[in-house]
Amino acid sequence: MITMVGNLILVLLVIADPHLHTPMYFFLANLSCLEMCYTSTLLPRLLFSLWTRDRSISVNGCLVQYYFFGVLLSTECYLLAVMSYDRYLAICKPLHYTFLMNGKFCFWLIAGSWISGLVSNTIITCLELQLSFCGPPEIEHFFCDLAPVLKLSCSNSHPVETATFILASMDTIPTFLLTLICYTCIIINILQLQSKAMRQKAFSTCSSHLIVVILFFSSLIIVYMSPKTNTPKGLHQVFSLFYTVLTPTVNPLIYSLRNREVQLALSRTAKKAVLVAQFP
Template sequence: MANIVIALIVNVDNTLHIPMYFFLTQLSCLDICYLSVIVPKILENLMVGTIGISKLGCAMQMFFFLFFGVAECFLLAAMSFDRYTAICKPLHYATIMNGRCCHQLAGGSWVTGLLASAIVTSLMPQLTFCGPNEIDHFFCDFMPLVKLSCSDTHWIELVTFILASLLTVPPFLLTLISYVYISNTVLRIPSSTGRHKAFSTCSSHLTVVTLFYGTLIIVYLVPKAHILGDLNKVFSVCYTVLTPLVNPLIYSLRNNNVKKALRTSVNKYRIFNKTYSASCQLLSETETSD
Protein backbone atom coordinates (compact mmCIF):
# COMPACT_ATOMS: atom_id res chain seq x y z
CA MET A 1 0.00 0.00 0.00
CA ALA A 2 2.84 2.40 0.83
CA ASN A 3 4.50 1.72 -2.53
CA ILE A 4 1.21 2.31 -4.36
CA VAL A 5 0.62 5.59 -2.49
CA ILE A 6 4.14 6.82 -3.34
CA ALA A 7 3.74 5.97 -7.03
CA LEU A 8 0.39 7.80 -7.17
CA ILE A 9 1.54 10.86 -5.21
CA VAL A 10 4.66 11.39 -7.33
CA ASN A 11 2.67 11.11 -10.56
CA VAL A 12 -0.11 13.43 -9.36
CA ASP A 13 1.99 16.17 -7.72
CA ASN A 14 3.88 18.30 -10.29
CA THR A 15 6.37 19.52 -7.69
CA LEU A 16 7.76 15.98 -7.42
CA HIS A 17 8.49 15.60 -11.13
CA ILE A 18 12.28 15.61 -10.66
CA PRO A 19 14.86 12.79 -11.11
CA MET A 20 14.99 11.80 -7.43
CA TYR A 21 11.26 11.10 -7.25
CA PHE A 22 11.24 9.52 -10.70
CA PHE A 23 13.64 6.87 -9.38
CA LEU A 24 11.58 6.50 -6.19
CA THR A 25 8.52 5.78 -8.34
CA GLN A 26 10.48 3.19 -10.29
CA LEU A 27 11.62 1.60 -7.00
CA SER A 28 8.05 1.52 -5.67
CA CYS A 29 6.73 -0.14 -8.84
CA LEU A 30 9.61 -2.62 -8.78
CA ASP A 31 8.99 -3.49 -5.12
CA ILE A 32 5.27 -4.05 -5.80
CA CYS A 33 6.16 -6.50 -8.59
CA TYR A 34 8.96 -8.08 -6.54
CA LEU A 35 6.71 -8.77 -3.53
CA SER A 36 3.83 -9.97 -5.72
CA VAL A 37 5.96 -12.77 -7.16
CA ILE A 38 6.70 -14.49 -3.85
CA VAL A 39 4.54 -13.30 -0.94
CA PRO A 40 1.04 -14.26 -2.24
CA LYS A 41 2.12 -17.88 -2.82
CA ILE A 42 3.70 -18.05 0.64
CA LEU A 43 0.51 -16.70 2.23
CA GLU A 44 -1.62 -19.15 0.24
CA ASN A 45 0.48 -22.09 1.42
CA LEU A 46 0.33 -20.89 5.02
CA MET A 47 -3.44 -20.31 4.98
CA VAL A 48 -4.53 -23.38 2.99
CA GLY A 49 -1.96 -25.69 4.53
CA THR A 50 -1.17 -27.52 1.27
CA ILE A 51 2.39 -26.61 0.37
CA GLY A 52 3.00 -27.03 -3.33
CA ILE A 53 3.54 -25.34 -6.66
CA SER A 54 3.27 -26.52 -10.27
CA LYS A 55 6.33 -26.86 -12.50
CA LEU A 56 5.16 -23.98 -14.68
CA GLY A 57 4.37 -21.87 -11.61
CA CYS A 58 7.81 -22.63 -10.18
CA ALA A 59 9.55 -21.66 -13.44
CA MET A 60 7.56 -18.43 -13.69
CA GLN A 61 8.20 -17.54 -10.04
CA MET A 62 11.95 -18.05 -10.49
CA PHE A 63 12.00 -16.06 -13.75
CA PHE A 64 10.19 -13.02 -12.36
CA PHE A 65 12.02 -13.15 -9.02
CA LEU A 66 15.37 -12.99 -10.83
CA PHE A 67 14.04 -10.34 -13.21
CA PHE A 68 12.90 -7.94 -10.50
CA GLY A 69 15.76 -8.77 -8.11
CA VAL A 70 18.49 -7.96 -10.63
CA ALA A 71 16.61 -4.86 -11.80
CA GLU A 72 16.49 -3.61 -8.20
CA CYS A 73 20.25 -4.12 -7.81
CA PHE A 74 20.95 -1.76 -10.70
CA LEU A 75 18.16 0.67 -9.85
CA LEU A 76 19.56 1.16 -6.33
CA ALA A 77 22.96 1.88 -7.90
CA ALA A 78 21.34 4.40 -10.26
CA MET A 79 19.63 6.09 -7.30
CA SER A 80 22.93 6.37 -5.43
CA PHE A 81 24.52 7.93 -8.54
CA ASP A 82 21.64 10.41 -8.67
CA ARG A 83 22.22 11.41 -5.02
CA TYR A 84 25.99 11.64 -5.60
CA THR A 85 25.44 13.99 -8.55
CA ALA A 86 22.92 16.12 -6.62
CA ILE A 87 25.13 16.53 -3.53
CA CYS A 88 28.67 16.47 -4.95
CA LYS A 89 28.08 18.15 -8.32
CA PRO A 90 25.03 20.40 -7.76
CA LEU A 91 25.94 22.88 -10.53
CA HIS A 92 26.05 20.10 -13.14
CA TYR A 93 23.10 18.11 -11.75
CA ALA A 94 20.45 19.39 -14.17
CA THR A 95 22.76 18.77 -17.13
CA ILE A 96 23.86 15.27 -16.11
CA MET A 97 20.58 13.93 -14.74
CA ASN A 98 18.37 15.09 -17.60
CA GLY A 99 15.22 13.25 -18.62
CA ARG A 100 17.00 11.12 -21.20
CA CYS A 101 19.68 9.98 -18.73
CA CYS A 102 17.08 9.11 -16.07
CA HIS A 103 15.02 7.04 -18.50
CA GLN A 104 18.15 5.29 -19.78
CA LEU A 105 19.29 4.38 -16.26
CA ALA A 106 15.84 3.13 -15.25
CA GLY A 107 15.26 1.32 -18.55
CA GLY A 108 18.75 -0.20 -18.41
CA SER A 109 17.97 -1.62 -14.95
CA TRP A 110 14.77 -3.30 -16.18
CA VAL A 111 16.41 -4.62 -19.38
CA THR A 112 19.43 -5.98 -17.48
CA GLY A 113 17.11 -7.79 -15.09
CA LEU A 114 15.14 -9.28 -17.97
CA LEU A 115 18.25 -10.50 -19.82
CA ALA A 116 19.87 -11.96 -16.69
CA SER A 117 16.65 -13.76 -15.76
CA ALA A 118 16.26 -15.14 -19.30
CA ILE A 119 19.84 -16.49 -19.28
CA VAL A 120 19.55 -18.20 -15.89
CA THR A 121 16.08 -19.63 -16.60
CA SER A 122 17.27 -20.99 -19.97
CA LEU A 123 19.74 -23.19 -18.07
CA MET A 124 16.97 -25.10 -16.30
CA PRO A 125 16.04 -27.41 -19.25
CA GLN A 126 19.66 -28.65 -19.13
CA LEU A 127 19.00 -30.20 -15.72
CA THR A 128 17.63 -33.70 -15.14
CA PHE A 129 15.39 -34.32 -12.14
CA CYS A 130 15.00 -37.91 -11.03
CA GLY A 131 14.87 -37.75 -7.25
CA PRO A 132 12.63 -36.02 -4.67
CA ASN A 133 10.61 -33.02 -5.81
CA GLU A 134 10.72 -31.12 -2.52
CA ILE A 135 12.49 -27.75 -2.61
CA ASP A 136 14.25 -26.93 0.65
CA HIS A 137 13.14 -23.30 0.48
CA PHE A 138 10.04 -21.12 0.79
CA PHE A 139 10.05 -20.17 -2.91
CA CYS A 140 11.49 -21.43 -6.22
CA ASP A 141 15.02 -20.08 -6.10
CA PHE A 142 17.65 -21.26 -8.58
CA MET A 143 20.21 -22.86 -6.25
CA PRO A 144 17.70 -25.01 -4.27
CA LEU A 145 16.38 -26.27 -7.62
CA VAL A 146 19.90 -27.11 -8.80
CA LYS A 147 20.45 -29.18 -5.65
CA LEU A 148 17.48 -31.38 -6.61
CA SER A 149 19.04 -32.29 -9.96
CA CYS A 150 20.73 -35.66 -10.42
CA SER A 151 22.78 -34.43 -13.42
CA ASP A 152 26.19 -32.75 -13.38
CA THR A 153 25.59 -29.17 -12.24
CA HIS A 154 29.15 -27.87 -11.87
CA TRP A 155 29.16 -25.81 -15.07
CA ILE A 156 25.71 -24.40 -14.33
CA GLU A 157 26.81 -23.41 -10.82
CA LEU A 158 29.92 -21.78 -12.32
CA VAL A 159 27.86 -19.77 -14.83
CA THR A 160 25.45 -18.75 -12.07
CA PHE A 161 28.34 -17.70 -9.80
CA ILE A 162 29.87 -15.54 -12.55
CA LEU A 163 26.52 -13.92 -13.36
CA ALA A 164 25.77 -13.31 -9.68
CA SER A 165 29.21 -11.70 -9.25
CA LEU A 166 28.70 -9.39 -12.21
CA LEU A 167 25.14 -8.47 -11.23
CA THR A 168 25.62 -7.76 -7.51
CA VAL A 169 29.21 -6.76 -6.72
CA PRO A 170 29.67 -3.87 -9.25
CA PRO A 171 26.35 -2.14 -8.35
CA PHE A 172 27.13 -2.58 -4.65
CA LEU A 173 30.63 -1.10 -5.05
CA LEU A 174 29.24 1.79 -7.11
CA THR A 175 26.72 2.49 -4.36
CA LEU A 176 29.38 2.38 -1.63
CA ILE A 177 31.73 4.66 -3.58
CA SER A 178 28.89 7.13 -4.18
CA TYR A 179 28.11 7.30 -0.47
CA VAL A 180 31.80 7.73 0.41
CA TYR A 181 31.92 10.83 -1.80
CA ILE A 182 28.59 12.00 -0.41
CA SER A 183 29.90 11.62 3.16
CA ASN A 184 33.02 13.64 2.34
CA THR A 185 30.86 16.42 0.90
CA VAL A 186 28.48 16.34 3.87
CA LEU A 187 31.39 16.72 6.32
CA ARG A 188 32.16 20.08 4.73
CA ILE A 189 28.67 21.44 5.49
CA PRO A 190 29.17 24.27 8.04
CA SER A 191 25.83 23.75 9.80
CA SER A 192 25.80 20.92 12.35
CA THR A 193 22.04 20.55 11.87
CA GLY A 194 22.55 20.16 8.12
CA ARG A 195 25.28 17.57 8.65
CA HIS A 196 23.14 15.60 11.09
CA LYS A 197 20.15 15.62 8.72
CA ALA A 198 22.27 14.56 5.73
CA PHE A 199 24.04 11.81 7.68
CA SER A 200 20.71 10.53 9.04
CA THR A 201 19.32 10.22 5.52
CA CYS A 202 22.48 8.69 4.04
CA SER A 203 22.92 6.21 6.88
CA SER A 204 19.33 5.01 6.52
CA HIS A 205 19.73 4.54 2.78
CA LEU A 206 23.08 2.80 3.16
CA THR A 207 21.73 0.47 5.87
CA VAL A 208 18.92 -0.77 3.62
CA VAL A 209 21.21 -1.06 0.60
CA THR A 210 23.81 -3.01 2.60
CA LEU A 211 21.11 -5.32 3.95
CA PHE A 212 19.84 -5.99 0.42
CA TYR A 213 23.20 -6.50 -1.30
CA GLY A 214 24.87 -8.15 1.70
CA THR A 215 22.30 -10.92 2.08
CA LEU A 216 22.28 -11.48 -1.71
CA ILE A 217 26.07 -11.84 -1.77
CA ILE A 218 26.08 -14.24 1.20
CA VAL A 219 23.47 -16.51 -0.36
CA TYR A 220 24.79 -16.55 -3.93
CA LEU A 221 28.53 -15.85 -3.74
CA VAL A 222 29.90 -17.11 -0.40
CA PRO A 223 31.61 -20.51 -0.96
CA LYS A 224 29.88 -23.43 0.76
CA ALA A 225 26.98 -21.17 1.70
CA HIS A 226 24.75 -24.25 1.84
CA ILE A 227 26.49 -25.16 5.11
CA LEU A 228 24.59 -22.27 6.69
CA GLY A 229 21.40 -24.31 6.15
CA ASP A 230 18.26 -22.63 7.42
CA LEU A 231 20.18 -19.39 8.00
CA ASN A 232 20.19 -18.93 4.22
CA LYS A 233 16.38 -18.84 4.34
CA VAL A 234 16.57 -16.03 6.91
CA PHE A 235 18.92 -14.12 4.58
CA SER A 236 16.50 -14.77 1.72
CA VAL A 237 13.66 -13.22 3.73
CA CYS A 238 15.77 -10.06 4.05
CA TYR A 239 16.09 -9.44 0.32
CA THR A 240 12.72 -10.87 -0.77
CA VAL A 241 10.38 -9.43 1.88
CA LEU A 242 12.10 -7.16 4.42
CA THR A 243 13.92 -4.79 2.04
CA PRO A 244 10.90 -4.09 -0.23
CA LEU A 245 8.87 -3.54 2.94
CA VAL A 246 11.17 -0.90 4.43
CA ASN A 247 12.16 0.81 1.15
CA PRO A 248 9.12 3.15 1.09
CA LEU A 249 9.59 3.97 4.78
CA ILE A 250 13.30 4.78 4.41
CA TYR A 251 13.40 6.41 0.98
CA SER A 252 10.05 8.17 0.68
CA LEU A 253 7.76 8.44 3.69
CA ARG A 254 10.48 10.12 5.77
CA ASN A 255 10.93 12.72 3.04
CA ASN A 256 9.38 16.09 3.88
CA ASN A 257 8.41 16.84 0.27
CA VAL A 258 6.60 13.51 -0.07
CA LYS A 259 4.80 14.04 3.26
CA LYS A 260 3.79 17.56 2.20
CA ALA A 261 2.47 16.28 -1.15
CA LEU A 262 0.58 13.50 0.64
CA ARG A 263 -1.08 15.98 3.02
CA THR A 264 -2.00 18.24 0.10
CA SER A 265 -3.55 15.34 -1.81
CA VAL A 266 -5.51 14.19 1.25
CA ASN A 267 -6.82 17.71 1.83
CA LYS A 268 -7.85 18.03 -1.82
CA TYR A 269 -9.65 14.69 -1.55
CA ARG A 270 -11.51 15.85 1.59
CA ILE A 271 -12.54 19.13 -0.05
CA PHE A 272 -13.74 17.26 -3.13
CA ASN A 273 -15.77 14.85 -0.99
CA LYS A 274 -17.38 17.71 0.97
CA THR A 275 -18.19 19.60 -2.25
CA TYR A 276 -19.58 16.48 -3.89
CA SER A 277 -21.71 15.62 -0.83
CA ALA A 278 -23.06 19.17 -0.63
CA SER A 279 -23.90 19.17 -4.35
CA CYS A 280 -25.72 15.83 -4.04
CA GLN A 281 -27.68 17.07 -1.01
CA LEU A 282 -28.63 20.30 -2.81
CA LEU A 283 -29.73 18.36 -5.89
CA SER A 284 -31.81 16.00 -3.73
CA GLU A 285 -33.51 18.91 -1.96
CA THR A 286 -34.25 20.57 -5.31
CA GLU A 287 -35.81 17.40 -6.72
CA THR A 288 -37.91 16.99 -3.55
CA SER A 289 -39.22 20.58 -3.70
CA ASP A 290 -40.07 20.12 -7.39
Protein backbone atom coordinates in the same frame (compact mmCIF):
# COMPACT_ATOMS: atom_id res chain seq x y z
CA MET B 1 -0.04 -5.23 3.12
CA ILE B 2 2.40 -2.71 4.60
CA THR B 3 4.76 -3.26 1.67
CA MET B 4 2.07 -2.89 -0.98
CA VAL B 5 0.33 0.11 0.62
CA GLY B 6 3.57 2.00 1.35
CA ASN B 7 4.89 1.58 -2.19
CA LEU B 8 1.51 2.28 -3.81
CA ILE B 9 1.12 5.53 -1.86
CA LEU B 10 4.51 6.72 -3.09
CA VAL B 11 3.74 5.88 -6.74
CA LEU B 12 0.39 7.70 -6.61
CA LEU B 13 1.95 10.74 -4.92
CA VAL B 14 4.68 11.03 -7.55
CA ILE B 15 2.06 10.82 -10.33
CA ALA B 16 -0.39 13.24 -8.69
CA ASP B 17 1.89 15.94 -7.27
CA PRO B 18 3.80 18.15 -9.77
CA HIS B 19 6.32 19.07 -7.04
CA LEU B 20 7.58 15.47 -7.13
CA HIS B 21 8.17 15.40 -10.89
CA THR B 22 11.95 15.32 -10.46
CA PRO B 23 14.56 12.65 -11.31
CA MET B 24 14.91 11.54 -7.68
CA TYR B 25 11.20 10.82 -7.28
CA PHE B 26 11.03 9.32 -10.78
CA PHE B 27 13.60 6.73 -9.65
CA LEU B 28 11.83 6.24 -6.31
CA ALA B 29 8.51 5.62 -8.05
CA ASN B 30 10.19 3.06 -10.30
CA LEU B 31 11.70 1.38 -7.23
CA SER B 32 8.27 1.25 -5.60
CA CYS B 33 6.69 -0.29 -8.73
CA LEU B 34 9.47 -2.86 -8.79
CA GLU B 35 8.99 -3.63 -5.09
CA MET B 36 5.26 -4.21 -5.59
CA CYS B 37 5.89 -6.60 -8.48
CA TYR B 38 8.68 -8.24 -6.53
CA THR B 39 6.49 -8.79 -3.47
CA SER B 40 3.60 -10.07 -5.63
CA THR B 41 5.87 -12.69 -7.19
CA LEU B 42 6.64 -14.46 -3.90
CA LEU B 43 4.52 -13.56 -0.92
CA PRO B 44 0.95 -14.32 -2.14
CA ARG B 45 1.99 -17.89 -2.97
CA LEU B 46 3.74 -18.22 0.38
CA LEU B 47 0.72 -16.87 2.30
CA PHE B 48 -1.58 -19.20 0.36
CA SER B 49 0.58 -22.18 1.35
CA LEU B 50 0.61 -21.13 5.01
CA TRP B 51 -3.17 -20.61 5.05
CA THR B 52 -4.27 -23.74 3.18
CA ARG B 53 -1.34 -26.04 4.08
CA ASP B 54 -1.15 -26.79 0.35
CA ARG B 55 2.57 -26.45 -0.36
CA SER B 56 2.61 -28.06 -3.80
CA ILE B 57 3.79 -26.23 -6.90
CA SER B 58 4.37 -27.49 -10.44
CA VAL B 59 7.85 -27.59 -11.98
CA ASN B 60 6.83 -25.03 -14.60
CA GLY B 61 5.25 -22.82 -11.94
CA CYS B 62 8.43 -23.03 -9.91
CA LEU B 63 10.62 -22.01 -12.86
CA VAL B 64 8.29 -19.14 -13.77
CA GLN B 65 8.35 -17.87 -10.20
CA TYR B 66 12.15 -17.99 -10.13
CA TYR B 67 12.45 -16.22 -13.50
CA PHE B 68 10.31 -13.21 -12.55
CA PHE B 69 11.82 -13.07 -9.08
CA GLY B 70 15.34 -13.14 -10.55
CA VAL B 71 14.61 -10.43 -13.12
CA LEU B 72 13.15 -8.10 -10.48
CA LEU B 73 15.94 -8.82 -8.00
CA SER B 74 18.71 -8.11 -10.54
CA THR B 75 16.92 -4.97 -11.75
CA GLU B 76 16.73 -3.67 -8.19
CA CYS B 77 20.52 -4.00 -7.83
CA TYR B 78 21.05 -1.70 -10.80
CA LEU B 79 18.25 0.65 -9.78
CA LEU B 80 19.72 1.16 -6.29
CA ALA B 81 23.08 2.00 -7.90
CA VAL B 82 21.33 4.47 -10.24
CA MET B 83 19.60 6.12 -7.30
CA SER B 84 22.87 6.47 -5.39
CA TYR B 85 24.49 8.04 -8.48
CA ASP B 86 21.55 10.46 -8.75
CA ARG B 87 22.03 11.53 -5.13
CA TYR B 88 25.76 11.89 -5.67
CA LEU B 89 25.21 14.29 -8.59
CA ALA B 90 22.53 16.24 -6.71
CA ILE B 91 24.68 16.74 -3.60
CA CYS B 92 28.24 16.81 -4.95
CA LYS B 93 27.66 18.30 -8.44
CA PRO B 94 24.59 20.53 -7.96
CA LEU B 95 25.49 22.96 -10.77
CA HIS B 96 25.68 20.15 -13.33
CA TYR B 97 22.77 18.11 -11.96
CA THR B 98 19.96 19.52 -14.11
CA PHE B 99 22.03 19.20 -17.28
CA LEU B 100 23.22 15.65 -16.56
CA MET B 101 19.98 14.21 -15.15
CA ASN B 102 17.72 15.15 -18.02
CA GLY B 103 14.63 13.16 -18.92
CA LYS B 104 16.28 11.17 -21.71
CA PHE B 105 19.20 10.11 -19.53
CA CYS B 106 16.85 9.09 -16.68
CA PHE B 107 14.82 6.98 -19.09
CA TRP B 108 17.90 5.16 -20.38
CA LEU B 109 19.14 4.53 -16.83
CA ILE B 110 15.82 2.85 -15.98
CA ALA B 111 15.72 0.96 -19.29
CA GLY B 112 19.31 -0.20 -18.80
CA SER B 113 18.48 -1.51 -15.33
CA TRP B 114 15.54 -3.56 -16.64
CA ILE B 115 17.44 -4.84 -19.69
CA SER B 116 20.36 -5.96 -17.52
CA GLY B 117 18.03 -7.85 -15.18
CA LEU B 118 16.18 -9.48 -18.09
CA VAL B 119 19.32 -10.59 -19.92
CA SER B 120 21.12 -12.16 -16.96
CA ASN B 121 18.11 -14.09 -15.67
CA THR B 122 16.95 -15.20 -19.12
CA ILE B 123 20.35 -16.85 -19.58
CA ILE B 124 20.14 -18.62 -16.20
CA THR B 125 16.54 -19.76 -16.72
CA CYS B 126 17.28 -21.07 -20.24
CA LEU B 127 20.13 -23.15 -18.79
CA GLU B 128 17.85 -24.33 -15.97
CA LEU B 129 15.23 -25.47 -18.49
CA GLN B 130 17.76 -27.91 -19.95
CA LEU B 131 17.91 -29.84 -16.66
CA SER B 132 15.89 -32.89 -15.74
CA PHE B 133 14.61 -33.39 -12.21
CA CYS B 134 14.45 -36.73 -10.47
CA GLY B 135 15.22 -35.91 -6.84
CA PRO B 136 12.76 -35.90 -3.93
CA PRO B 137 9.82 -33.60 -4.78
CA GLU B 138 10.53 -31.21 -1.94
CA ILE B 139 12.35 -27.87 -1.84
CA GLU B 140 14.09 -26.79 1.35
CA HIS B 141 12.97 -23.19 0.98
CA PHE B 142 9.91 -20.96 1.15
CA PHE B 143 10.09 -20.09 -2.56
CA CYS B 144 11.62 -21.52 -5.76
CA ASP B 145 15.14 -20.19 -5.37
CA LEU B 146 17.87 -21.57 -7.63
CA ALA B 147 20.10 -23.46 -5.19
CA PRO B 148 17.39 -25.67 -3.60
CA VAL B 149 15.89 -26.40 -7.04
CA LEU B 150 19.29 -27.49 -8.41
CA LYS B 151 19.56 -30.02 -5.58
CA LEU B 152 16.64 -31.90 -7.17
CA SER B 153 18.32 -32.15 -10.57
CA CYS B 154 19.77 -35.43 -11.82
CA SER B 155 21.52 -33.61 -14.71
CA ASN B 156 24.89 -31.88 -14.65
CA SER B 157 24.06 -28.57 -12.97
CA HIS B 158 27.61 -27.21 -13.10
CA PRO B 159 26.95 -24.91 -16.14
CA VAL B 160 23.96 -23.36 -14.34
CA GLU B 161 25.92 -22.87 -11.13
CA THR B 162 28.86 -21.32 -13.00
CA ALA B 163 26.62 -18.99 -15.00
CA THR B 164 24.74 -18.00 -11.82
CA PHE B 165 27.98 -17.19 -9.98
CA ILE B 166 29.33 -15.09 -12.89
CA LEU B 167 26.09 -13.22 -13.55
CA ALA B 168 25.35 -12.71 -9.85
CA SER B 169 28.84 -11.26 -9.47
CA MET B 170 28.18 -8.90 -12.38
CA ASP B 171 24.81 -7.85 -10.97
CA THR B 172 25.82 -7.34 -7.35
CA ILE B 173 29.50 -6.45 -6.90
CA PRO B 174 29.85 -3.54 -9.42
CA THR B 175 26.50 -2.04 -8.39
CA PHE B 176 27.33 -2.43 -4.69
CA LEU B 177 30.76 -0.83 -5.14
CA LEU B 178 29.28 2.05 -7.15
CA THR B 179 26.69 2.62 -4.43
CA LEU B 180 29.35 2.62 -1.70
CA ILE B 181 31.58 5.01 -3.68
CA CYS B 182 28.69 7.41 -4.27
CA TYR B 183 27.69 7.42 -0.60
CA THR B 184 31.33 7.86 0.47
CA CYS B 185 31.57 10.97 -1.73
CA ILE B 186 28.26 12.20 -0.33
CA ILE B 187 29.45 11.75 3.27
CA ILE B 188 32.72 13.58 2.53
CA ASN B 189 30.68 16.41 1.05
CA ILE B 190 28.37 16.45 4.08
CA LEU B 191 31.36 16.78 6.43
CA GLN B 192 32.19 20.08 4.74
CA LEU B 193 28.83 21.62 5.66
CA GLN B 194 29.08 24.49 8.11
CA SER B 195 25.75 23.91 9.87
CA LYS B 196 25.79 21.20 12.53
CA ALA B 197 22.00 20.71 12.22
CA MET B 198 22.29 20.19 8.45
CA ARG B 199 25.13 17.70 8.95
CA GLN B 200 23.11 15.70 11.48
CA LYS B 201 20.02 15.66 9.23
CA ALA B 202 22.04 14.62 6.18
CA PHE B 203 23.89 11.92 8.12
CA SER B 204 20.62 10.56 9.48
CA THR B 205 19.20 10.22 5.97
CA CYS B 206 22.35 8.79 4.37
CA SER B 207 23.02 6.34 7.19
CA SER B 208 19.52 4.85 6.96
CA HIS B 209 19.87 4.53 3.17
CA LEU B 210 23.28 2.93 3.52
CA ILE B 211 22.17 0.42 6.17
CA VAL B 212 19.33 -0.84 3.96
CA VAL B 213 21.60 -1.03 0.90
CA ILE B 214 24.32 -2.93 2.77
CA LEU B 215 21.75 -5.33 4.21
CA PHE B 216 20.26 -5.94 0.75
CA PHE B 217 23.53 -6.47 -1.11
CA SER B 218 25.34 -8.43 1.61
CA SER B 219 22.48 -10.92 1.95
CA LEU B 220 22.42 -11.35 -1.84
CA ILE B 221 26.15 -11.96 -2.00
CA ILE B 222 26.01 -14.51 0.82
CA VAL B 223 23.14 -16.46 -0.78
CA TYR B 224 24.08 -16.38 -4.46
CA MET B 225 27.86 -16.21 -4.44
CA SER B 226 28.44 -18.83 -1.75
CA PRO B 227 25.60 -21.37 -2.26
CA LYS B 228 27.67 -24.39 -1.26
CA THR B 229 29.23 -23.13 1.92
CA ASN B 230 28.72 -25.17 5.06
CA THR B 231 26.38 -22.71 6.67
CA PRO B 232 23.91 -23.93 9.31
CA LYS B 233 20.68 -25.33 7.91
CA GLY B 234 18.14 -22.63 7.31
CA LEU B 235 20.62 -19.73 7.37
CA HIS B 236 20.26 -19.08 3.64
CA GLN B 237 16.50 -18.91 4.14
CA VAL B 238 17.00 -16.30 6.87
CA PHE B 239 19.21 -14.19 4.60
CA SER B 240 16.63 -14.60 1.84
CA LEU B 241 14.02 -13.01 4.11
CA PHE B 242 16.13 -9.84 4.21
CA TYR B 243 15.86 -9.12 0.49
CA THR B 244 12.45 -10.72 -0.17
CA VAL B 245 10.46 -9.31 2.76
CA LEU B 246 12.42 -6.82 4.87
CA THR B 247 13.87 -4.42 2.29
CA PRO B 248 10.65 -4.10 0.20
CA THR B 249 8.85 -3.18 3.42
CA VAL B 250 11.31 -0.61 4.76
CA ASN B 251 12.37 0.96 1.42
CA PRO B 252 9.31 3.26 1.07
CA LEU B 253 9.71 4.28 4.72
CA ILE B 254 13.46 4.87 4.52
CA TYR B 255 13.68 6.48 1.10
CA SER B 256 10.43 8.40 0.86
CA LEU B 257 7.84 8.59 3.61
CA ARG B 258 10.36 10.10 6.05
CA ASN B 259 11.10 12.78 3.46
CA ARG B 260 9.58 16.19 4.18
CA GLU B 261 8.73 16.80 0.52
CA VAL B 262 6.80 13.54 0.38
CA GLN B 263 5.01 14.37 3.62
CA LEU B 264 3.97 17.76 2.22
CA ALA B 265 2.85 16.11 -1.02
CA LEU B 266 0.81 13.59 0.98
CA SER B 267 -0.82 16.44 2.90
CA ARG B 268 -1.62 18.39 -0.30
CA THR B 269 -3.03 15.32 -2.04
CA ALA B 270 -5.16 14.41 0.99
CA LYS B 271 -6.60 17.96 1.12
CA LYS B 272 -7.43 17.81 -2.60
CA ALA B 273 -9.12 14.44 -2.14
CA VAL B 274 -11.25 15.84 0.73
CA LEU B 275 -12.28 18.86 -1.35
CA VAL B 276 -13.23 16.66 -4.29
CA ALA B 277 -15.28 14.43 -1.97
CA GLN B 278 -17.06 17.41 -0.48
CA PHE B 279 -17.68 19.25 -3.77
CA PRO B 280 -17.88 16.64 -6.53
